[in-house]
Amino acid sequence: MLASSALSFVVLFTLTNINVSERTRELATLRVLGFYKRETVMYIYRETIILTIIGILVGFIGGYYLHQFIMSTLPPNNAMADMTLYWTNFAISTGLTLLFSFIVMLIMARKISKIDMLGALNSVD
Template sequence: RETIILSALGIIVGFGFGWWLHHFIITSLPPDAAMFDPNMYPFNFVFSALIPAIITAALAVVVHHKIKKINMLDALSSID
């Protein structure tokens, strides 16, 4: 659960910081030979949020299945 919460908070904070960083780079470092579109579109935010959300969900499923296979009594009784 903590990983999912931290990923959601990271996505939300990343929206603000990413917008600021995009604006800073596009306005302060434009190349001489090309000009980029300085606008941010809703699809940019959706796509940038979906990538970490899908990776987090896939890792949560894998870790959940691995944790379910652990015998807790054996894990508590081991000396390691």
């Protein structure tokens, strides 16, 4: 569980970091046009929240069928394991994903607030 939690955090952080890095000029433009820092941060947060919720829902469906396939294909011969999925499995994974998403958003808020507007708008792509 620790490894999957770390993987989840790293994936969320990397995708959000790439999203912010690729859109630095766009965010700087919004700030120059008069958007407040909070509005600029919420611009990215909305996307992150929506994509996180979509990812959780798709993960429920895909994870359920993947679990069924693996448990029917590779049943453990030497181990006694409960092969059913409970609602707590889904609740814990949802809670951890939302927690990691919140932590990543807090980290990215600092990065978004520190964008050098002049440097971002002067850079040549």
